[in-house]
Amino acid sequence: MSSSNSSFNSRSRFGGMNKKSKELKFALKNGGELGGISNDGNTCFMNSVIQSLASSRQLLNFIDSYFYQEIEMNNGEKIIKIKSNQPNSELVFTQALKKLFDDVNGKYGNRGKEFSTKPILNKMPNGPKQNFFTGYNQEDAQEFYQLVMGLVETEYKKTIGQTDKKNNFKNDDEKYWDINQIPNLLSGCDDLGKLGNVYVPASQVDPNLVDADHKVFPLNLITPVDGVSAERIGCVACGEVGGIRYSVISGLSLNLPQKESYYSKYTLDGLMNDWITPEIIEDVNCNRCGLNQTKEFLNNKIEESTNETLIKNFKERIELIDNELAKNHVSDEAFEKLTTKQMIRKTKKSKQILLSRPPPLLSMHINRSVFDPRTYMIVKNSSNVAFPAKFDLSSYVAEPKDINMDARLPFRKQDERTIISQQSSGNGVEDYPTSSESPSSDNSQSSESTPGEDINMKEDIVNANTASTDVSNNSMITEPANPKLVYDLKAVISHYGTHNYGHYICYRKLRGTWWRISDESVYVVTEDEVLNSQGTFMIFYEFNDGFKEILEPLGSDDEDQEPSNEKKSSPQELDDDSSDENSSSDDGQMNINNTSAKTDSLGNTIPDSQDEDEYESSGLSDDNAVNATKDADYNVGEERAFHI
Incomplete structure (x- = not known):
């Protein structure tokens, strides 16, 4: 393993990639290799998180928006503020983080450079726990991600003079705002990707609030990883909901079930469906x-x-x-x-959560920790999780105007049609009352709009407020899916090894090319390799704001030299927002069959029939694998699955 100050050897930095592949040629035409990060001792989890975040255009633009100091200039008529070239002095950690982002995103041709996380660690006011370096925990990458984004948020607040006022309100006049006093009101998924205050109907937060029709509750989204979730808890007997619990979130944690066998496979859609599935709470008071x-x-x-x-x-x-x-x-x-x-009276209550406004950069943590009843220990579920290059969040988002305030009805009004259709076809779906069976107040108004109708955002809030006790009118209308909710895959963190020992690597997309990064080892891969990767631990999807990166396309000479069995791509297909043609079928559905062979720490292929538990106990994991790796003639294209 090379140290932080060592230079790269003279061998090819692009691993096992075919030297004639269009991916490699395209990468070289557009700047070449990225920067790697040294492993300074149990720091692979940090390296993978930093590399993943460095691929986010939303995060980089956010930091740039406040990074430099503003100075006042007098142009003779008035004083104007302009950006200087000096970083804001209060951004101690952010300066070091941005420097590392810029370093790893550099263009280094076919000979990359190696950097270190030490500068950002030295700038952390509350640095990583000591056990980050002396011990090991599978959750380290997730914890480090939260730590980094927490520090970015804290320093940003300093630059704008903002202090935390979480639930520190003296009365409802401070807690709820008059809708008519808000000039640019954001609600639901309006102007998706924009940060700042997002407003939800006051009547949904507090159903008993007096004169709530024109009042809203503010939620402050600060960094690009901030989004809003909506949780509904209500009685399935009478339908009463005590209020929608809106919360600011910085990502999702999806639990991976106890694996049925080594061959168990899951999809991201399936895990998200589990996340939004209602939980029935027995024997509670109503x-x-x-x-x-x-x-x-x-x-x-x-x-x-x-x-x-x-x-x-x-x-x-x-x-x-x-x-x-x-x-x-x-x-x-x-x-x-x-x-x-x-x-x-003891009854049943239904508890369900959905996204109300997805963050611009959606972090999804795959929780692989499960309890093993045989050993009474927490172990890692190593089952494969298939995920797409483009992820449609439409099925997992409930905007305020689409929420039913009757727990006997589906969370989203648009889902009633599916439920009633299943009931009428006799599919054994649990009975839900139809909208006409739900009680409604006399002064209720319809909250639904016809598909494609352009409604003012403030009217949406008013409609959601007045409809919070009315689910009887027009609730069968299904609105078309929002194309803005189709997010692009930007990075994937994979974990190899056991629950208590292993190694993190990262796949990330930059300049139209997918890269596999294991500490200082950086090389080009295809999108198909990314989508069929193993050990998925964190996934980063990003909101598509329509930006098109200008990239140098392959010339005709390059295309002529491509292997005959490779499909040629147009420059458009190689754009930053495009998907590799090998990753999906013509209908846009991903191929969830994992075709990539598994390898041990020395690059030896593991037969598909070999159980992972047997593999981990065969002497090729943990310390044995580390020692064997050190003695091997290591090539970049080989899998370093278990080194520290």
Whole structure:
């Protein structure tokens, strides 16, 4: 293993790639190799995260937007502010991070350069835990990603003088804003990719809020990894929802199930479907159901009683209960005041979460840690996860205007058609009440628009507010999928080894080329190799803002020299936003069959029939693999699966 100060050897830096391949020629025409990062001892997880983030145009542009100091100039008429060439002095960590990003994104021809993470580690006010270097944990890459983005956010806030005001409101006048006082209101997926305040209907956050129709709740998106999730918890018996829990998120963590066998395979769509699948919570209290039960009990007592005073008290209590039941949400305080312990009713509640606004840079962590009942230990699920080059998030997004405030109905109004269609066809789907069966208030309005209709953003908020208690009108209209929700694959982090020991590598796309990066080893790969890679641990998808990178296309001489079995690509196909032709079929669906052979730390092929557990215990993993790798004549194209 080369040290941080060593230079690259004279061997080809492009590994096993065919020297006549169009991918290699295209990469060389557009600057050549990227920079690698030294492994300074258990730092492969840092290197892979830095390389992945360096591929994000959204993140790089965000840092550039505030990186340089502003100076005031007097042009004779007024004072204007312009950007200087001096970095903002408060951006101690960000300066080091940007320098490393620029270094690894450099154009180094066929002889790359090697850099180190030490400069950014020295600038971290709360550096990585000591066990990052002395020990090992499979979650290190995810933790380091959160640490880096947390520091970027903290320093950005300093430059704009922003302080945290999380839920530190004195009253509702501060917590909720009047919609008419907001000139440029963002809601749902409007102007997707834009940061700043995003607003959600106040009536969905607090169903009992007085005069909520023209009030909104702000959520502040600071960095490009920030998005908004929407969680709904409600009673499946009466449908009451206590409010939608909107939260700012910095990525998703998807749990990989306990593998059924070594050959278990999953898809990213499947994991996302598991993430949005409603969770049924058994035997919980429902305030509305409890008050209804109390009311029924009191009515029975009135019929049985002959005591006028007692009957009068019962009727007064029923009147108070009716007043509470008329509200959109029965509070805990009201329930405790109007019922008795004997009247607590246990019901089922449904808990479900979706994205409300995806972040410009979507980080997806594949949680491979599972409990092994045989050994009572946490082990790694090594099953393959197939993912596409372009990921459509439409099925996983619920904008505020599309949310049902009745837990007996699907989370999204657009999904009602599917549910009712399945019910009518007798597919055994759990019964949902139709929209016409749902209670609605007299002053409710339709919140749906016809497909393609251009509605003002403020009207959308008003409609979502007034529709929060009404799911009876036009809820069968399905809006077309938003093309902006189709995200592009930018980077993939893979983990090789066991839960407690292994190695991280990164695949990233830059300048129209896919690269495989293992610390200081950098070389070109095809998109098909990326999509069929093993050990997927983190995936980075990016919002397509329409930017087209200007790249040097292959000339006719280059194309003439390509191997005859390779399909030729036009310059458009090699654009930064284009997909390799080997990665998908004509209909745009990805090929989830893994065709790449697995190799051990020395590059030896592992038969597909060999169980990973047997492989890890065969003496070719962990320390044995490290020692064997050091003694081997290492080539860049070989798999360094288990080195530190």
